[in-house]
Amino acid sequence: MTDEPVRIDVSRATDAAGASAADASGLLGGVPSVGGLSGRPADAWATLVVAHGAGTGMEHPFLEGFATAVQALGVATLRFDFPYREAGRKFPDRAPVATATWRSVVEFARARSVEAGAPDEPIWVSGKSFGGRMASMAVAEGMPAAGLAFLGYPLHPPGRPEKARDEHLPDVAAPMLFLQGRNDPFAAPNEQLDDLVGRLRAERGPTGAPISLEWIADANHSFEIKGRKRPAHEIGASLAASVVDVMRANPPA
Numbered sequence: 740m741t742d743e744p745v746r747i748d749v750s751r752a753t754d755a756a757g758a759s760a761a762d763a764s765g766l767l768g769g770v771p772s773v774g775g776l777s778g779r780p781a782d783a784w785a786t787l788v789v790a791h792g793a794g795t796g797m798e799h800p801f802l803e804g805f806a807t808a809v810q811a812l813g814v815a816t817l818r819f820d821f822p823y824r825e826a827g828r829k830f831p832d833r834a835p836v837a838t839a840t841w842r843s844v845v846e847f848a849r850a851r852s853v854e855a856g857a858p859d860e861p862i863w864v865s866g867k868s869f870g871g872r873m874a875s876m877a878v879a880e881g882m883p884a885a886g887l888a889f890l891g892y893p894l895h896p897p898g899r900p901e902k903a904r905d906e907h908l909p910d911v912a913a914p915m916l917f918l919q920g921r922n923d924p925f926a927a928p929n930e931q932l933d934d935l936v937g938r939l940r941a942e943r944g945p946t947g948a949p950i951s952l953e954w955i956a957d958a959n960h961s962f963e964i965k966g967r968k969r970p971a972h973e974i975g976a977s978l979a980a981s982v983v984d985v986m987r988a989n990p991p992a
Contacts, residue, residue: 768822790870920958
């Protein structure tokens with residue numbers, strides 16, 4: 740399947756309170772729209788929106804391989820670029836711009852589902868590192884999502900475990916999946932993420948939505964394994980089944 744290029748209007752993006760997030764000229768992060776890649780198998784039963792990491796874009800082979808494998812399992816995908824990538828900048832957007840972008844993209848994904856005759860289709864959100872973290876911040880602020888799948892959550896800057904980026908996660912009520920490499924410097928020591936997931940589960944209680952954590956042995960932040968050469972496309976594809984399995988196990992209530 741070849742993904743369809745799309746344009747996603749972000750000029751009407753809103754902040755967490757519902758007010759316009761665009762600047763005085765009607766731009767968000769300096770652009771009126773961002774590019775996207777949409778793929779929908781004929782038997783689609785859900786949509787997964789996927790954001791890139793801070794140093795890459797939506798066309799990175801890792802995300803291409805991941806999206807292709809997800810589609811093969813019956814899930815539509817929508818990848819997109821944040822405004823800074825659209826504008827050709829290297830430094831990631833600040834959180835208010837990134838989360839406003841997420842809200843616009845999820846609205847676009849919902850509209851695509853409606854066009855496809857599936858208005859009640861569950862829409863999950865996912866992202867590599869920065870993209871996943873911004874998704875979780877948007878959901879914590881109220882963005883609707885059937886669930887979240889993190890492809891390497893950046894729990895803290897490398898070597899700075901005391902700078903944990905988890906303060907908003909208790910405000911996320913949807914199911915969550917953390918896919919994390921054992922050798923990921925953004926989650927070392929591993930026990931810090933284990934403890935976070937345990938604490939979140941305890942706070943949700945036995946009736947709360949489930950939280951899953953899957954460690955990938957010997958993998959780094961890009962899910963590369965030392966001594967095992969694999970193209971990025973293949974690495975991304977290898978994560979698809981874990982994500983789709985969790986999506987299937989957590990249908991909308």
